[in-house]
Amino acid sequence: MFGRISARYDLLNTVMSGGRHHAWRRTASRLATDGLEGAALDVAAGTGDFAISLALRPSVSHVVGLDSTDAMLDRAWSKLRRGGLTRSVSLVLGDAHHLPFPDDHFAAATVGFGIRNFADVGRALREMARVVRPGGRVAALEIVRLTGRSPLSLVFPVYFRRVTPLLGTALAGDRAAYTYLPESVEKFHSAEEVGAMMEEAGLKIIDVRKRALGSVAILVGERPRTRQ
Numbered sequence: 001m002f003g004r005i006s007a008r009y010d011l012l013n014t015v016m017s018g019g020r021h022h023a024w025r026r027t028a029s030r031l032a033t034d035g036l037e038g039a040a041l042d043v044a045a046g047t048g049d050f051a052i053s054l055a056l057r058p059s060v061s062h063v064v065g066l067d068s069t070d071a072m073l074d075r076a077w078s079k080l081r082r083g084g085l086t087r088s089v090s091l092v093l094g095d096a097h098h099l100p101f102p103d104d105h106f107a108a109a110t111v112g113f114g115i116r117n118f119a120d121v122g123r124a125l126r127e128m129a130r131v132v133r134p135g136g137r138v139a140a141l142e143i144v145r146l147t148g149r150s151p152l153s154l155v156f157p158v159y160f161r162r163v164t165p166l167l168g169t170a171l172a173g174d175r176a177a178y179t180y181l182p183e184s185v186e187k188f189h190s191a192e193e194v195g196a197m198m199e200e201a202g203l204k205i206i207d208v209r210k211r212a213l214g215s216v217a218i219l220v221g222e223r224p225r226t227r228q
């Protein structure tokens with residue numbers, strides 16, 4: 001599916017987030033890397049925006065972007081070339097459930113709008129925690145299910161379910177892919193549930209930021225310095 005929509009993926013992100021998605025990744029990159037020196041990993045890197053945002057952080061020495069879809073990485077590579085960033089970012093075709101990196105390797109790992117797509121979120125989060133060194137961080141940026149009984153939590157899923165497929169058809173020519181998106185969000189977790197899964201993966205949640213009226217969350221977990 002991501003191969004099919006790769007050409008229009010960035011445009012849809014911009015339209016659906018009201019142009020805010022770059023700012024969300026910048027915030028997540030800052031929270032993931034502030035005060036940490038070393039290499040960073042972006043899992044489910046897609047067209048490369050999160051990896052680019054990490055590469056622009058002053059303390060980050062190198063970024064690896066990993067994704068399982070060739071066509072998304074091709075887009076990312078074109079962007080890196082245009083931005084003169086091919087030395088700062090490497091791209092790897094791979095699976096989030098089996099990260100091809102040794103333990104304790106990175107200062108930070110991020111995942112943006114990716115964990116919703118993983119077959120086994122717990123396993124992918126454990127992999128991210130494994131490859132980050134003690135004291136390092138894992139940050140997840142994700143569309144989350146709204147909780148509670150606020151009017152927005154009732155209206156948002158209806159809006160999202162109706163409008164997203166229309167945008168997908170109009171801008172990406174792919175109604176099915178953009179019907180899957182709102183369906184996957186409804187099946188997905190609240191920010192609190194994502195935080196609990198990160199804690200189960202061995203991370204201590206140190207920051208949670210909400211954006212877009214609470215429908216988008218940035219969660220930052222730290223790998224404890226001593227094994228627990």
Ligand SMILES: C[S@@+](CC[C@H](N)C(=O)[O-])C[C@H]1O[C@@H](n2cnc3c(N)ncnc32)[C@H](O)[C@@H]1O
Binds near residue numbers: 069119
């Ligand atoms: C919605 S896109 C997110 C792209 C990017 N992180 C962003 O912030 O825009 C989800 C990406 O997850 C990738 N993906 C899905 N399952 C994966 C897996 N098991 N391992 C690695 N990447 C995966 C897809 O190929 C796709 O590029």
